[in-house]
Amino acid sequence: MAEFNLTLNEDQLQLKDWVHQFAKDVMRLNAEEWDDREEFPWPIVQEAAKIGLYGIDFMMNAMGDPSGLTLPVAIEELFWGDAGLGMAIMGSGLAAAGISGNGTPEQVIEWVPQCYGTADDVKLGAFCVSEPDAGSDVSSLRTRAVYDEANDEWVLNGTKAWITNGGIADVHVVVAAVDPALKGRGQASFIVPPGTKGLSQGQKYKKHGIKASHTAEVVLDDVRVPGRCLLGGKEKLDAKLARAREAGRTGEAQPAMKTFEATRPSVGAQALGIARGAYEIALDYAKERVAFGKPIIMNQAIAFKLANMATQIDAARLLIWRAAWLGRNGGFKNGEGSMSKYYASETAVRVTEEAIQILGGYGYTREYHVERMHRDAKIHTIFEGTSEIQQLVIARAISGLRIE
Numbered sequence: 001m002a003e004f005n006l007t008l009n010e011d012q013l014q015l016k017d018w019v020h021q022f023a024k025d026v027m028r029l030n031a032e033e034w035d036d037r038e039e040f041p042w043p044i045v046q047e048a049a050k051i052g053l054y055g056i057d058f059m060m061n062a063m064g065d066p067s068g069l070t071l072p073v074a075i076e077e078l079f080w081g082d083a084g085l086g087m088a089i090m091g092s093g094l095a096a097a098g099i100s101g102n103g104t105p106e107q108v109i110e111w112v113p114q115c116y117g118t119a120d121d122v123k124l125g126a127f128c129v130s131e132p133d134a135g136s137d138v139s140s141l142r143t144r145a146v147y148d149e150a151n152d153e154w155v156l157n158g159t160k161a162w163i164t165n166g167g168i169a170d171v172h173v174v175v176a177a178v179d180p181a182l183k184g185r186g187q188a189s190f191i192v193p194p195g196t197k198g199l200s201q202g203q204k205y206k207k208h209g210i211k212a213s214h215t216a217e218v219v220l221d222d223v224r225v226p227g228r229c230l231l232g233g234k235e236k237l238d239a240k241l242a243r244a245r246e247a248g249r250t251g252e253a254q255p256a257m258k259t260f261e262a263t264r265p266s267v268g269a270q271a272l273g274i275a276r277g278a279y280e281i282a283l284d285y286a287k288e289r290v291a292f293g294k295p296i297i298m299n300q301a302i303a304f305k306l307a308n309m310a311t312q313i314d315a316a317r318l319l320i321w322r323a324a325w326l327g328r329n330g331g332f333k334n335g336e337g338s339m340s341k342y343y344a345s346e347t348a349v350r351v352t353e354e355a356i357q358i359l360g361g362y363g364y365t366r367e368y369h370v371e372r373m374h375r376d377a378k379i380h381t382i383f384e385g386t387s388e389i390q391q392l393v394i395a396r397a398i399s400g401l402r403i404e
Helices: 010-037 042-050 056-063 070-081 084-089 092-102 105-111 179-187 234-247 255-288 300-328 336-364 370-381 387-399
Strands: 126-127 145-147 154-164 171-177 187-192 200-204 216-227
Touching: 010 042, 010 070, 010 200, 010 370, 042 179, 056 070, 056 092, 070 084, 070 255, 070 300, 084 154, 084 255, 084 370, 092 105, 092 126, 092 171, 092 187, 092 234, 092 255, 154 171, 154 187, 171 216, 179 187, 187 216, 255 300, 255 336, 255 370, 300 336, 336 370, 336 387
Parallel strands: 126 171
Antiparallel strands: 145 154, 145 171, 154 216, 171 187, 200 216
């Protein structure tokens, strides 16, 4: 195991500056426009692809970093720029993680690049888990996958909800129940290749925040995919199902949960970037805004708010970096991934609200970025495991008990 070390190396520091420059020069300048338009920002993603920020090479290098820190460092800077645009750039990563975490080496090589395409021909990926009646409770998925042995095909039916890039993605990764009686232990992940008949976009959601990120239902109506599109392969699935039926339980993680566990520090880094962006705007404003003859930061009521914001942001970053390091070097012991996502997302909501308060009436207008940051922050306490689900994961980890 590598030595625990949270010092960024020269390459990581250069990457941080490079991503920050893109966030400052491109994302901040275009954030309000795409928030208003509430549609997928193709020009921004294409610009990110041209400089190598959106693409398979960037993601593989970041995910292959033995320290685990490269990806959260880059994500923090992106979301410092803007969360909606950041989500549009990072959204395909969840599909890539789902393939990498559950697929065979051959499947990873074939499908992960297709989630990104090339700089000249950008593609998208979507990871489809949640359903209208199954959000936090992923063990209750109703989407079914039935094997057609005669044709070596899987037939998928169901509706997925709240899917990032849903319906507009080229590659959809769908988690479905193969044996509903086994609940989460009877699920598997499937690749739905580009152009597959029967997959369509349902309603597109109008959201409170991250409006530049496309979120929609994905409808699966007798979607047929080749047997080779079952991630991990049929032999592995059959063996897992047999063990689950025989033992009544299994220690194997659900496909969706394996993906979420791996990505929680990255989601925490998204929230961290939003929080830091709002804090910096509030700090600058407090030093410049004069009231009653002095900068408002000279008042303890304002200064202490900023002190708390800075402390919470640093604490969140340390939790995220520790979780990212553990994810690459030995795994989580006490729900560290959930700790990082839970604390950072709650911090983002608090910090962005305090930023609005410090700016007063200006903070409530669109003249400043903080009102959008506040709207963008809230989703992080909900998606990829609500704050309550994170608390449940942590409680189970520290107690060793099946707390309900």
